[in-house]
Amino acid sequence: MTSSTQEGPVAVIGLGAMGLPVALRIAETRDVRGYDVSAERVALAASGGIAAAASAVDACRDATVVLLAVRDGAQLHDVLFGEHGFAPSLSRGSVVIVTSTVGVRAVQEVASRLEADGVELVDAPMSGGPVRARNGDLLVVVGASDAALATARPVLARMATTLSVVGRRAGDGQALKTVNQLLCGVHIAAAAEALALARGMGLDPAAVLPLLGAGAAESFMLGDRGPRMVEALEGGEPEVRSRLDIFVKDLGIVQDAARAHHVSTPLAAIAEQLFRLGEAHGYGTLDDSALVRLLTS
């Protein structure tokens, strides 16, 4: 009897850009059952050794750990409590790990409904992108009770090199992730503005970028998105490493939170407008370095 059998199967619902590599990573040491609304994604997962489930309910049968990697709060609600939602089929004592960035309120609502059925939610938004997901090198910030975390920890430990427990309530992970995404979104948009201004002033963006990155203007996002923005400025089509519409969603979550807590966040508000304008220009499914195209002609 292998340890994976002892620990039971893990269900992964949502096999998108992040869910699939996470599922593949977990499948290296545990039995994983995967489900996605797209049959294509399920087939892709199956080719990587994941047991294909015919439905979310099917995937979750007998699972003590269900990991959700859905797009947004609406999908989270639907997959659990919608027409084909799997929440009613969960057994008491199982845990649901929410790895998506959906905001505090969405996670708290879901957590309290699950709690009524004896199921605990582990609030565990992840960041790092698909490559780091495949390598188990994500950053995961957690809000969960000690008991729920104990059940979820073996799975989370496979996914993350950095696992930060922010608090004991569902929503604590989302709160930190919300603040994190405020900075990420503003930094990406600031990088686009800076490179657009550099170009406007007659500087060579490719030459400017390393100089900016060497000093006080440095940010992770400048280093990460900067080269792809330079590529876009030079007429290229950068590889999609992080879709622009992700930050349309995440900066919306930032504003929801700022509104709920009566905090003024004017830079994040403007950054949200820039991402939304990018989406309106048809760049939603492009790499978010496409923001620089909005600001140049």
Added chain:
Amino acid sequence: MTSSTQEGPVAVIGLGAMGLPVALRIAETRDVRGYDVSAERVALAASGGIAAAASAVDACRDATVVLLAVRDGAQLHDVLFGEHGFAPSLSRGSVVIVTSTVGVRAVQEVASRLEADGVELVDAPMSGGPVRARNGDLLVVVGASDAALATARPVLARMATTLSVVGRRAGDGQALKTVNQLLCGVHIAAAAEALALARGMGLDPAAVLPLLGAGAAESFMLGDRGPRMVEALEGGEPEVRSRLDIFVKDLGIVQDAARAHHVSTPLAAIAEQLFRLGEAHGYGTLDDSALVRLLTS
């Protein structure tokens, strides 16, 4: 005869927060004559081994290198061409190093007036703060002709561990510095927003800061200003390491440049408003981490 005598004295005009440590650093290997409108600053410089000059004209006598560390474009113009301006007393072949951030236009105007008298301007805005200035550890971005740079280089090399020659025209250094300050100003304001939101959401800013700094939300400014912002949130009065009104000036320069080149820079525009609002609240001479006080109550 020492090498410092062979190379002749260096004049430093402006002995403020940056000018004084720069002068003291250069004075370790060269004769330096210093002048400032404040007699107190001149006396302070004299106690550190710098020859006190009675006027800017006096400081520049026989100097082949004059280094200017003034506050803004108005001071730059005045110290050179005003009532007691030293420009008429400069000898042909000498160079004027402008280390201040004054914008492209201000430096270009001054450079063309000096050029008519056979004096070249070395556009060399510096960054790094007083401590790094004292240690010769600044970042200096340079726009200058090869000939002017050759004359200025021994002085610049004493000041900077990183000397980046951006172009050969006066204004090229300012252009890069302008883009740099766009990012710095936006990143400081974004850090303030993020920590204000963290506090508003019930997170502990001191606990949140290292988590944000470990991932994609990281920036130099978050790491540098973040701890002082946390101190301010906890009711402390952070040490003044970089005055808030510096970015009122620098983000004004950013908008001047953006306007001149017809580039849209909405985040920098909002950041400028935040710094200006901070100044209106009486925080202009405080450390710029005081921005977080604007966004919290």
